[in-house]
Each structure stands twice: as structure tokens, then as C-alpha cells.
Amino acid sequence: MKRLALVVALALAATVPLWVSGTYYVNIASQILFYAIFALGINVLAGYAGLVTLGHAGLFGIAAYAGARIMNAGAGHLAVAAGALAVTLVAAAVFAALALRGTGLGFVMITVALGQIVWGVAYRWISITGGDNGISVRGRPSPLGLSLAAPTAFYWATLVVFLVAVVSMAIFAASPFGASVCGTRDQPRRMNALGYHVWMIRFLAFVFSGFWSGVAGLLFLYYNQFVSPQAVALTASAEALLMVISGGTGTLLGPIAGAALVVIMKNVASAYIERWNFVLGAIFVVIVVFMPEGLVPGTARLGRWALAAVHPRAAPRLGAPGPEDA
């Protein structure tokens, strides 16, 4: 059953450009994919390691800015990708070393501060980052001679990277390292007593998470062919975190569903109302107050609860495991 669902999902994802009409929707699908990569990256920290970060848009943006600078210096696309990711990895290591001086709230505050530094540099250091005008780049890469200029081609390329990210996450979650990361979240003292180096495990999780944030940032740069301080603002970090928590933290599918939800909502909402920030804020408040376990399980629970209120007798059957759940 699970395998069948996986095959169907893969087939659907691979054929999106064939059955949706118009480049607008293909582009939205591409956005969902690279934001899902970003959300998966954040999920390593926020979900598995239990370290909530509000500075990852900084890493996302560092990759995009580094890529843009290297590209505008005339380097090839391989050098752009390698250079941008190398810069992001170094930045992630520095971020991790600083942020891991605190745990819990301290960690959150330090990541906010680090994210704001990146924003401040992007906004103010005009000679490097172009300030508020941002940096424009020309051209998407053509790996193996296939041009990615068309929205459809770009979608498929993003899908490939996305699948690599998902597989890497699945391997990570199933690996002993993944288990030890969860251990540092649940029982850091016991892990320490068992001889695990808690700090180093968290550090590596941070760098791993930063790597995929950087990949997402690079895809973002290629998608928009433009990067500006907006990409590294606190709002961007908050949006990404919303993707993770709305889908459910510490799961593989949660951040992907959350990314799809937020990207679609953002596009739909901004088509009808100007107040995306208000909607974003309201969703945060509603989710946290009413559905602390995440939007997808939370909606299901509220739905069951509402059903139970209407049909008291039908309720228990809905909660019981059905044959298809096995």
C-alpha cells in the first residue's frame, strides 16, 4: 500500500507539467519543490534535533547571494554551484558554532540575531549585495546540454534535486546518526552519559540542515534569476518554519506538505488580498493555539471532533484503525 502510494505520488510529481495548464502553475510547482527542500533542511533542526531556528533564511540567502556574485564574475555554472554551497557550508558551520552556545530559547534568539546580521549586510553593504536593489543574474545552467530556461525543464531539474533531498532525508532519518540526533533532542543528558558527543551531533545536524537550505537558496536564485534582501528577512525564516510546523515536525512528508500548503496559500492569498503578512501571522497564532501538533493532524483531529459533536455514535468508528491503515 505504502509502496503503491509512493509510485503514484512520484508519477504525479513527474508529470505535473503535462497535466497542469499554463506555465504559471508549473512555476508554482517548482516553487513548492525548492521550498520543500528548504523546509526539509530546517526540519532536521526543528524536527529531529529539537532546535528551532529563525535564522535559516540567512543561509538560504547566503547561498543565493554567493551564487549570484560568482555567476556575475563570469564563472561557469558548476563553479557557481560548488562555490555557493561551499560558502554556505562555511557559514552554516559558523552559525552552528555560535548558535549552539545556547540551547532552547537562547538558540532561537541567537539564530534570530544571526539572520538579522545577514539581512543587515544584504541591505546595507551595497557594494557587495546591491542593497535594496538586489542582484540580478542572467541565464540558467544547462547540465548535460539540456537547457533549463523553460519552466517545464526547470521543474524537472528541481524535481531531481528534490528527490535527492528526500532520499538523503530518508537515509538520515533511518541512520544511526539520525537516531542519535533524535536522542539529543529527547534526552540530551542521557545521550551524554552514554558517551555521545551531544554538541558535535547537533553541530553536524546544523551543517546538514544548512547544506540543504543552501541548495534551496541556489535553486531559488536560478528560479527568480534575482535575489534581494527580502529573501533573507525574518519573514522568510518565519515562513519556512511555518512550512515545517504546519505539516508536522520530525516527519518526512510533513515539511513537503507544509511547503505546498504555504506556497499555494501565499499565491492564492496574494491574488485576492494584499495582506499576506496578516494571514501568515494569523495562521501562526491559530496553529499554535488550536493545533499544536501541526496543521495536517490538527485539522484531522478538529474534523473528527466536529463530526463527533454532530454524530455522537459515528465518532468512535472514525478513530478506529481501518483496514487500509495496516
Added chain:
Amino acid sequence: MSLWLVLAVNSVTLGGLLFLLSAGFSLIFGLMKIPNLTHGSFFMLGAYLATTLIAHGFDFWTAAVVGGLGVAAFGGIVERFILRRLPGAELAQVLVTLGLSFMIADVCLMVWTGDPIRIDTPPALRGATAFAGLAFPTYRLAISGIAVIFAAVLWALLDRTRLGAMIRAGVDDPAMARVVGIRVSRLFTIVFCLGAWLAGFAGVIGGPILSVYPGLDQEMLPLALVVVILGGSGSLLGSFVGSFVVGFLYNFGQAMFPELAYVVLFLPMLIVLVVRPQGLFGRQAI
């Protein structure tokens, strides 16, 4: 007056404003362990409320106090009806306060539009004051004076009154404070409202210098964060010293390295984190 002296005066003024902003932030963080990311919004909201009050004919100081009270009432509602439901859930508190700050920012944009609004300096404090043969802008001196007065009052409140003793007990050991009969949850509301009032009031008296514009909240919040990380959470002295350090760093950083003002601001914070994670005057690591 030389450029350096102007910068120094501006730094002291900003430090004073930051103290009013961060004293509440630090107390809330120290006592309730709530990272109140709406604190920048309280600052902005107070200033916006005051512009409306002033437009309706109230004088500056009334507007400052009443604007602050409006923010305090709002803070009380947030604490009672939202944060109260999330005890100990740090992630939830971060997300709720962040979500609220986005909502407040958008509502302010809707109500007061995107144009910067200037708050006029109160007439009695316009012009310059001669001191030691130099002329200082009176209003900036007044802000520094207000900050010092508030620091003294807050210190007296925390150190010399029964309420202050209860707050200190709550900061040090909330469980034990409850056991000896202190109603910690009521203290939470009092401290939260007090912090919100201070932030709103600071926003109003900062208005003549900074003016009010969308994004002011996101500009002030990191400054308050740095002050608290630098000074140590829950410590009034830490907020006081941290505020003036940040005031000087920010102004001198902007004058000397305009492109790296933010880096200059955050670098000392990072050094403190590495060397002394609990902050200069904090007793517990954040």
C-alpha cells in the same frame, strides 16, 4: 559641536530609549521565560497610537502615557488569553509572538498607511541647552534623563518593594515562589503589562527623533535582543549597561562603517556569547 560629541549625544539618547524598551523585554524573558518577539511591535504600536491621540488634540505627554496604557492593555490581553495557554512551550511562544508581530505590523500599515509620521517635539523641550560651553539639543537630554529616572524607579521597585521581591523570587525560582504563596501567574500579567507599557512609552518619546514608519518594529526588536543577550536576561543593570553599549555601537558603527553597521552591532554580542554565554550581568545562561 564636533561630530564625535554629536554622535555621543545621539548614542546616549538611543541608549536611553533602548533601556526603556529592553528593561521590559528582559524582565519578561527573565521571569516568564517568554521570548516576546512582539516587543518591537509594542514600541511601534505605542508611537502610532500617540500620533492619533496627538492629532485629536492631546498634548505630547498625555499621549505618551495613554498610548503606553493602550499598549499595556493589549499586552495584558495577549498574555491572559494567548500566552497563558502555552506555559513552558517555548517554540509555541516564539511562533505566537512572531505571528502577532506580523499581524500588528500589517494592521498598523492598514490604519496608519506606509508613510512615516513625525511626532512633534513637545514645545517646552525644543531648542538647545547650553552646558559646559556647548549647546545640547534639549529633547535628547530629556530622553536620557527620563531613562535614568525610570532606571532608578524600576530599581527601587524591584529592590525595595514587596512586589519587587516577589518578582525577583519569581525570576530566581518560580516553583519555590509558588510554594511560599506568591501568585506567580498574577506577577506574570503585571510584569508583561509593565514591559508592554515601557515599550509603548519608549516608542512615543522616541517618535520625535526616529519618527514612526512601517518596519520600525523589526528594527527595534533585534536591538532589544542584543541588549538582553549582552546584558543578561532578567537583570536590570544588564539592560542598563547593555542599552548604552548598543546605543554607542549603533551610532558610531553607522558613522564609521555605514555598510557594516549591523556587523559592528552584533559582533560584541557574539564575543559575549562565546566568552560568557549568560551575558555580562546574567546569572543563568539563556
